[in-house]
Amino acid sequence: MTERQRSVANPEHTRDRDDDATLRRDGEARRELRENSPTEREFDATLPYQAPGYEPEGHPAPGKAALYDDNTAPGQPQPAKATLMTQGTQPAMVPLQATGAQAELERSGAARPAQANYRIRGGSVIRPSETNLLLTNLLLVAVSILFAFPVYWVIKTSLQGSGGLLSTEFSLLPQDFTLSNYSRVFGDRGFWRSLLNSFIFAGGTTLLSLVLAISAAYAYSRMRFRGRTPTLWAMVLLQGVPATATIIPLYILFVNLGLIDTYWGLIIAYTASTLPFSIWMMKSFFDTIPKDIEEAAQVDGASLNEAFLRVVLPLSLPALAITALFAFFTGWTEFLLAVTFINSEQLLPLGVRLYSVVGENTTEWGFFAAMAVVFALPVMIIFIAFQRYLVGGLTVGGVKG
Amino acid sequence: MKYSKAMVATSVLALLLPLLSACAGSPAAFIANAEAASAQNGSTCPRPLVIWPATGDNEDAYLLDLGRQFQQQSGVGLELLDMPFDDILRKYVTAVPSGKGPDILLGPSDWTGLLGEGGYVVDLTGKYDTGRFLENTVEAATYQGQLWGVPKSFEVVAQYYNADLLEQPAESFDTLKQLSPGLAGGNYALAYDITNFYFSAPFLYAVGGELFDENGEFVLTEEAATAWLTELRDLQNEAALPREVTSESANALFRGDNSATFFSGPWEVEGFRELGFNWKVANLPAVNGQPARPFLGTKVMFISSTSPCQQAALDFIEFSTQPEQEVAWVRDVNAAYLPAARAPYEDPVLAESEAVQSFLQQAETSVPFPNAPGVGQIWTPGLDALTAVLNQGADPATAARQMVETIRENLEVRE
Amino acid sequence: MAIQSQSRRGAAPAASKAVLEGFKGTAAPYYYVAPALLVMAIITFFPIIYMVYLSFRNLTALNLISGSEFVGLRNYANVLGSLDSTFYTVTLRTFVWTIINVFFHITLGVFLAIQLNKRGLRLAPIYRTLLILPWAVPTVVSALMWRTTLYDYNFGAFNQFLSAAGLPAVSWLQNATNAFIAVLLFNVWAGIPFNMLVASGALKSIPDELYEAAVVDGATPLQQHRSITLPLIRPTMIPATILGIIWTFNNLLAVYLITQGGPSGKTDILLTYLYRTAFLDNNFLYSVASAITVIVFFILLAFVLLNVKISGAMKEEA
Numbered sequence A: 001m002t003e004r005q006r007s008v009a010n011p012e013h014t015r016d017r018d019d020d021a022t023l024r025r026d027g028e029a030r031r032e033l034r035e036n037s038p039t040e041r042e043f044d045a046t047l048p049y050q051a052p053g054y055e056p057e058g059h060p061a062p063g064k065a066a067l068y069d070d071n072t073a074p075g076q077p078q079p080a081k082a083t084l085m086t087q088g089t090q091p092a093m094v095p096l097q098a099t100g101a102q103a104e105l106e107r108s109g110a111a112r113p114a115q116a117n118y119r120i121r122g123g124s125v126i127r128p129s130e131t132n133l134l135l136t137n138l139l140l141v142a143v144s145i146l147f148a149f150p151v152y153w154v155i156k157t158s159l160q161g162s163g164g165l166l167s168t169e170f171s172l173l174p175q176d177f178t179l180s181n182y183s184r185v186f187g188d189r190g191f192w193r194s195l196l197n198s199f200i201f202a203g204g205t206t207l208l209s210l211v212l213a214i215s216a217a218y219a220y221s222r223m224r225f226r227g228r229t230p231t232l233w234a235m236v237l238l239q240g241v242p243a244t245a246t247i248i249p250l251y252i253l254f255v256n257l258g259l260i261d262t263y264w265g266l267i268i269a270y271t272a273s274t275l276p277f278s279i280w281m282m283k284s285f286f287d288t289i290p291k292d293i294e295e296a297a298q299v300d301g302a303s304l305n306e307a308f309l310r311v312v313l314p315l316s317l318p319a320l321a322i323t324a325l326f327a328f329f330t331g332w333t334e335f336l337l338a339v340t341f342i343n344s345e346q347l348l349p350l351g352v353r354l355y356s357v358v359g360e361n362t363t364e365w366g367f368f369a370a371m372a373v374v375f376a377l378p379v380m381i382i383f384i385a386f387q388r389y390l391v392g393g394l395t396v397g398g399v400k401g
Numbered sequence B: 001m002k003y004s005k006a007m008v009a010t011s012v013l014a015l016l017l018p019l020l021s022a023c024a025g026s027p028a029a030f031i032a033n034a035e036a037a038s039a040q041n042g043s044t045c046p047r048p049l050v051i052w053p054a055t056g057d058n059e060d061a062y063l064l065d066l067g068r069q070f071q072q073q074s075g076v077g078l079e080l081l082d083m084p085f086d087d088i089l090r091k092y093v094t095a096v097p098s099g100k101g102p103d104i105l106l107g108p109s110d111w112t113g114l115l116g117e118g119g120y121v122v123d124l125t126g127k128y129d130t131g132r133f134l135e136n137t138v139e140a141a142t143y144q145g146q147l148w149g150v151p152k153s154f155e156v157v158a159q160y161y162n163a164d165l166l167e168q169p170a171e172s173f174d175t176l177k178q179l180s181p182g183l184a185g186g187n188y189a190l191a192y193d194i195t196n197f198y199f200s201a202p203f204l205y206a207v208g209g210e211l212f213d214e215n216g217e218f219v220l221t222e223e224a225a226t227a228w229l230t231e232l233r234d235l236q237n238e239a240a241l242p243r244e245v246t247s248e249s250a251n252a253l254f255r256g257d258n259s260a261t262f263f264s265g266p267w268e269v270e271g272f273r274e275l276g277f278n279w280k281v282a283n284l285p286a287v288n289g290q291p292a293r294p295f296l297g298t299k300v301m302f303i304s305s306t307s308p309c310q311q312a313a314l315d316f317i318e319f320s321t322q323p324e325q326e327v328a329w330v331r332d333v334n335a336a337y338l339p340a341a342r343a344p345y346e347d348p349v350l351a352e353s354e355a356v357q358s359f360l361q362q363a364e365t366s367v368p369f370p371n372a373p374g375v376g377q378i379w380t381p382g383l384d385a386l387t388a389v390l391n392q393g394a395d396p397a398t399a400a401r402q403m404v405e406t407i408r409e410n411l412e413v414r415e
Numbered sequence C: 001m002a003i004q005s006q007s008r009r010g011a012a013p014a015a016s017k018a019v020l021e022g023f024k025g026t027a028a029p030y031y032y033v034a035p036a037l038l039v040m041a042i043i044t045f046f047p048i049i050y051m052v053y054l055s056f057r058n059l060t061a062l063n064l065i066s067g068s069e070f071v072g073l074r075n076y077a078n079v080l081g082s083l084d085s086t087f088y089t090v091t092l093r094t095f096v097w098t099i100i101n102v103f104f105h106i107t108l109g110v111f112l113a114i115q116l117n118k119r120g121l122r123l124a125p126i127y128r129t130l131l132i133l134p135w136a137v138p139t140v141v142s143a144l145m146w147r148t149t150l151y152d153y154n155f156g157a158f159n160q161f162l163s164a165a166g167l168p169a170v171s172w173l174q175n176a177t178n179a180f181i182a183v184l185l186f187n188v189w190a191g192i193p194f195n196m197l198v199a200s201g202a203l204k205s206i207p208d209e210l211y212e213a214a215v216v217d218g219a220t221p222l223q224q225h226r227s228i229t230l231p232l233i234r235p236t237m238i239p240a241t242i243l244g245i246i247w248t249f250n251n252l253l254a255v256y257l258i259t260q261g262g263p264s265g266k267t268d269i270l271l272t273y274l275y276r277t278a279f280l281d282n283n284f285l286y287s288v289a290s291a292i293t294v295i296v297f298f299i300l301l302a303f304v305l306l307n308v309k310i311s312g313a314m315k316e317e318a
Helices: A020-036 A090-097 A101-111 A130-158 A180-187 A189-222 A228-238 A243-257 A263-287 A292-299 A304-315 A317-333 A336-341 A350-359 A365-385 B002-022 B027-041 B057-074 B085-098 B109-118 B135-140 B173-182 B197-206 B222-238 B247-255 B266-275 B310-320 B323-332 B354-364 B375-392 B396-413 C004-016 C028-055 C074-080 C086-117 C124-131 C139-150 C157-164 C176-204 C208-216 C221-250 C252-259 C270-279 C286-311
Strands: B049-053 B078-080 B104-108 B149-156 B158-162 B188-190 B259-264 B279-282 B295-303
Touching: A130 A365, A130 C086, A130 C124, A130 C139, A130 C176, A180 A189, A180 A365, A189 A263, A189 A304, A189 A317, A189 A350, A189 C028, A228 A263, A228 C028, A228 C286, A243 A263, A243 A336, A243 B085, A243 C028, A243 C270, A243 C286, A263 A317, A263 A336, A263 C028, A292 A304, A304 A317, A317 A350, A317 A365, A336 A350, A336 C252, A350 A365, A350 C139, A365 C139, B027 B085, B027 B310, B049 B057, B049 B085, B049 B310, B057 B078, B057 B310, B057 B323, B085 B104, B085 B109, B104 B109, B104 B310, B109 B149, B109 B295, B109 B375, B135 B149, B135 B295, B149 B266, B149 B310, B149 B354, B158 B354, B173 B188, B173 B222, B197 B222, B197 B295, B197 B375, B222 B375, B222 B396, B247 B259, B247 B266, B259 B266, B266 B354, B279 B354, B295 B310, B375 B396, C028 C286, C074 C286, C086 C124, C086 C176, C086 C221, C086 C270, C124 C176, C139 C157, C139 C176, C139 C252, C176 C221, C176 C252, C208 C221, C221 C286, C252 C270, C270 C286
Parallel strands: B049 B078, B049 B104, B188 B259
Antiparallel strands: B104 B295, B149 B295, B158 B259, B158 B279
């Protein structure tokens, strides 16, 4: 998992139904349904389309008797009945495909009165039977435990009595519960130094990244200039190239320039690695802001630069936040460049310090685990809180969701 | 336009300023500056000397102590930077060309060729009299005729044996093979880190193989390698050695009186002394009448070429290799520390130490560890070959061929 | 605070082609992009050129100070020359690594997303939070966690668990095959959540009515997935897969932190092999590593170009 995966919400990714792509998809799906459905059905056009199982008063739903319980095995002969015809029913199907949030609201309101009247009958994958749901819960419990287990284990280790090395017994709860590991971490001067270094690297990268990326992205979005397309291509292509691919010449360069073991060297290296993605993402975002806004501001007497600073930027806070977050993560958790370019213990960021603690023969894992928790906790909280914004669309490469 | 211009100006300045200052030097410039500064400083140094020692923790403390004594004498202090052994060389070759790095590096003689020819350390040819050191150790600090450092200590792998279990040390592989039936149940005749090339290589020389010749050329033949692997395999089988032994487990077996012999170096002495069992040191067993020839690993003190206090560094090196300091080291820190200087051996502390004398004796048939750059290429192929034959039952001839070819390929790439 | 653009959806096409006339002909664009491009020139563009330059020379730690010499294509010949050279083994291993990882990431991610998408799961938020933990933890921490607290021979949880169950302990990291599996296990664990989230997003956009219509038509769950779920998430998952391929291919951190490419370089993937050639084992073969990097670059470029084509990212710029 690389930092690239902390990708950003594509401003163009929406769930709107009035999206060409969605319409196309639905049309595709309709076609597929037609092709794949076992039999043809007839549709009673006198009734408005309803969800299966819905019985408006006095109108038994067509083919109600024919609805299957779950567990009908595929291939079993289907009882005859009147059901939905899926061909040539475009007009009648329109309500299903009604676009726009409003229509959806109406439709769902109309078609789904009180829950009590609405019973799930079919084996829909999204509304499965009770049994299925139970099994699913069990499965998810098991998988969740598996996924969370390593994280739990480290937290447990950090709370375990350090008394030297650990015993070889397997115990789920901390043996000899203690907070001493944490107090040792917080009492370690090296830890504080590394914490400070991490803040410097992360903060410096964030600041520099923001300043550089915003301006450049705005230019790419709003202006045309010579060299625009080739450099834009470079932004796209470089997103797939990891920093490690250029680490060797960069290393030689830094050695010759004396940038090894300096804050500045690593900060600009990090910034450069975040720029392709940040610029691309911000450019895509700016693209969705109509230029009328700046033109309106101009009419009000602002210069173009002012329009940018005072009008567009404030509108871009979400994208700014994401650029900042991404840059901060890079600076905080990046490992390889740090380990190659920083030799002196004074400048070690926290991630590298963690690694060096492990490297020694008599690792005291309580200590390591405590430091790991302190290092990871802020990052994890932010991730969990902002997960929706961090995923969503695949803007690396600028995919339109 | 104000915004854009202002922003550009600031960021460009902010970016370039550090770069400009960084452009102050290239490696060559740093070295030249350092020489000039050293000439100016003479025997003084505006800041404490910095040493990067590739040693254990006890010795770190003792080095600092030496530093304090030196400071009283000369006014120049000593600082020590500790780091994992695997990282030291990489950090050194990164730091020195950048103008950073220590004044003194205490490292194994394997590095002499690389550091010397690469320009990382100061050429001491003609500037320092090495007559008072053992010849083998001076050889280790010399590459292609130039003296690149001052030898500090050496170590050699020898045979430890449990005098309670054995009256005599094992003299040859055959002795070992005959031993095992006679030992009490559950005990091994021998347990050592057999797949580690460093510990098994002495027997390669015993069967007539040679790794590098005087010019640093790789001259190992497949026949020798095959013979060597075969002998070891036979030893493992016929002397009933334990399988898949690691150095920790071999150590544990010997300490626990569960194995009669153990091949290792002087660094074990301190640990064994504390346990107080009856151990002794002797030469390694011979193979088919030929003596085993372990590597003579020398620790050398190098002076960085970018140090501005080169004379002061040399003074400290001189000071730390005086008999008085060396003897104190043996007495207080490490009973099996083997100084490279000759004089300390006349002191009773060393003269009467059985361990020291035994190691010294083994050192007479030792092979100075080659110090050409690229010598580090032998370890992994050696390990692979040993593991294949001893742990996985591969055919010695195939493994030998694989090993020789791999080493040759790796060395070619480095030309 | 979702991204504001939703309501501007209709205006998007016009905006993306919006060029502010006011900037035409001025030097403003250059001022705006210069700093960013300058930094990238120093850290990215120039090093790439320098790397190609270095790959034709013989730079190692030995001649770093004194200067390297021109050796033409020798590095490439050494690296690519013989078919059983390490480079090909490592490349093969990297592809295997990538394919296995991405396969499990996508299939298990989609599977879990489908499970989570079922209505009526009251505990869904809890599941979701737990399931994204592997992704939320920084790789540095999680990889080291796995290496020390899980894989250690004596004290790791896995072996403790095995011995508690009466089974023999396994040497996870010393044995080449086990080590590869160990790193695979870790990376699969770490990569599923992201794909699960992506699939979840895609699943949410499938209207429920489609499923219900299918049920009425008598489709079984399997058929429902085949005809509705999979086709509809395909547009999202295909780019996700390609991205996953790129990221996994590049993921040297997982390998480096857990095995360092060991034992003896037997779990190296291309990027760790590259790093090892330059910085580990006291190799310091900078030029050879540069040659390898150039080759890797071409491979990566191919993937990225594929991604660009499939995602249509640059279509509007054409």
